[in-house]
Every structure is written in C-alpha cells, then in structure tokens.
Amino acid sequence: MVGKGQLQSLEALIALFVVLTMSMMSLASYDRFLKEDFASEEYKRIISTALFKLDEVGVLPKIASRGDWNDLLEILRSLLPGFEVHLTVYDEGLIAVYSSGCCRRLFFEVYYVHVLPFSGRFYALRVLVGEGGG
Amino acid sequence: MSRDLDVLSAFTILVIALMFAFSVAFHISNSTICFLGDVEEQSIAVRIIEQLCLSPGDPPNWEDSGAIAIGLAQQFKSTPYTLSKRKVIALSRMSINEVLSYLGVPCGRFKVQISLESLLTDFDELEFKIGFVNSENAFTTSRVVSIGGELFILRVSVERVYGG
Numbered sequence: 001m002v003g004k005g006q007l008q009s010l011e012a013l014i015a016l017f018v019v020l021t022m023s024m025m026s027l028a029s030y031d032r033f034l035k036e037d038f039a040s041e042e043y044k045r046i047i048s049t050a051l052f053k054l055d056e057v058g059v060l061p062k063i064a065s066r067g068d069w070n071d072l073l074e075i076l077r078s079l080l081p082g083f084e085v086h087l088t089v090y091d092e093g094l095i096a097v098y099s100s101g102c103c104r105r106l107f108f109e110v111y112y113v114h115v116l117p118f119s120g121r122f123y124a125l126r127v128l129v130g131e132g133g134g
Numbered sequence: 135m136s137r138d139l140d141v142l143s144a145f146t147i148l149v150i151a152l153m154f155a156f157s158v159a160f161h162i163s164n165s166t167i168c169f170l171g172d173v174e175e176q177s178i179a180v181r182i183i184e185q186l187c188l189s190p191g192d193p194p195n196w197e198d199s200g201a202i203a204i205g206l207a208q209q210f211k212s213t214p215y216t217l218s219k220r221k222v223i224a225l226s227r228m229s230i231n232e233v234l235s236y237l238g239v240p241c242g243r244f245k246v247q248i249s250l251e252s253l254l255t256d257f258d259e260l261e262f263k264i265g266f267v268n269s270e271n272a273f274t275t276s277r278v279v280s281i282g283g284e285l286f287i288l289r290v291s292v293e294r295v296y297g298g
Contacts, residue, residue: 009139012143016147016150016151019151023158027162030162030165031165038176038177039172039176039273046275046276046277049277049278050277050278053277053278053279053280054278054285056213056280057280057285059254075254075278079276079278079287081274
C-alpha cells in the first residue's frame, strides 16, 4: 500500500532523475563543444594550405597525371601525425578513382578541387581526418 | 510516521541534488579553465607559425642587420609560404629563448619547439630543430613551405608550463 507522502517522494525522485539526465546530456554536449574548437579549424588550415602549396609548386599536377595518389596520402599523413587520414579522389563524373586510408571516428573533412593545367580536367579531393591514429 | 519518512526522503533528495549541482559546477569550471589554457596554447602556436611563414620580419633584411622582429618570408615575394633560405639558416642558429623574445612570446609560461624537415627529398642541409617539448602534451601545428624550390614541413609545437 503506497501512502500519500511516499507517492510525493516518488514524484520528487522522478523529477530528480529527469534533472540528472538532462544535466548529463548538457554536460556531454558542452564537452563536445569544447573538443570541436579552434584546433579543428587550425588542422583544416594545415591541410588546405598544404594542398594549395603542393598545387602551386607542381607536385599535385605531377601526382594527378601519374595517378600516384598514395604519395599524396603519405604527405597528408605526415602533416597530421596522431590522426587517421582517408583520401578519396573523384574525377569529373564524380566517380571515385581512388579511395584509401583509415578514418574510424571523423573529426573533420576538407574538400579541394584540383584543375589539371592546360587540359581543363579536374579532380575533387576529399580528405577525412579521424581522431586517434597511430 | 509516513509524513516523517516523506520529509526525510525529500531532504535526502535535496542533498543529492545539491551535491550533483556542485559537482556539475566544478566540472564545468574545470573544463572551461582547461579549455581556455588549450586555446591560449593553440593561439600561440598559430601566431608563431603565421608570423614565421608570412612576415619577412622587421627590418626585412634582419638576418644581416639585426632584428627587431623575425619572420622567414622572402622580402619581395608575394607568394605565401615561400621562405628565404638565408633567414631559415639565421633562425636555425638562434636559441629558442632568443626566437621567442623576437616573436613576443612570454618565456617561462610556454615551452616551444620549432622544426623544419624536408618533405619529398632528403634535402637535409636546411633541416633543424630548436627547443624541446613533450609531444604528447603539446599542441603542434605545421605548414608546407617552399625554400629555394624544395618543399619542407615547418612545425611549431607549444606546451604550457604549469605553474610557470
């Protein structure tokens, strides 16, 4: 038999449980917000300026004309040690011509369009960076 | 009797709620302090690497005439992330404290490491490493730069010194 007073305590307990759950969810999203901070913007800048520089000095056109996308993946990995990197290369028809690397927990992604000089052909590069690489 | 039990239960729930509120407040203030420290570390690293890569320094020929502020960009070149070989050599001969004082970074609060490594070839003539950090605790940023037509990775690592 549940008395009136006990029932009110039960209601208070349920209310406390709701408050605890909501607080835990807020804490989790707050921690996530702190994680996706300034650092990810800087990591994106590292990748995009590297692709820009490789394009400017002629390394990217050479890689694209030979199809040695593994070389580009290795360069990107050396820029972000401790992170997992996955590279996908799409041609003009948006068909993936290369896809390699590993990214289990996505941290951020960077897109770059590379136009081959004097041919009008282009490749779209999609770089996925994941947390916790070797 | 049941009313006493109800008051006792309500009081217990209140105590639990207060303890939880204190622990949440403690966690949030700790996370925020830690976050602000991380942001400061990261912004120092970004400031150093951007100044080194994009500024020619003051005066622009500081490697010959003595520096007020240092930068590695070529004096009359507008291409970003193209560095002067002579300035890189001059930087590699400095101590890390000297470099930090020219960059306006407070010594003692941060440990800084600056390194240059060749990217595609074994062009180790210009490679250097000055300063020391524990790479597990440090924030590291990098840029691909070209020096005399060769590609290099310039890395800057910054680690906070606790109590510094």
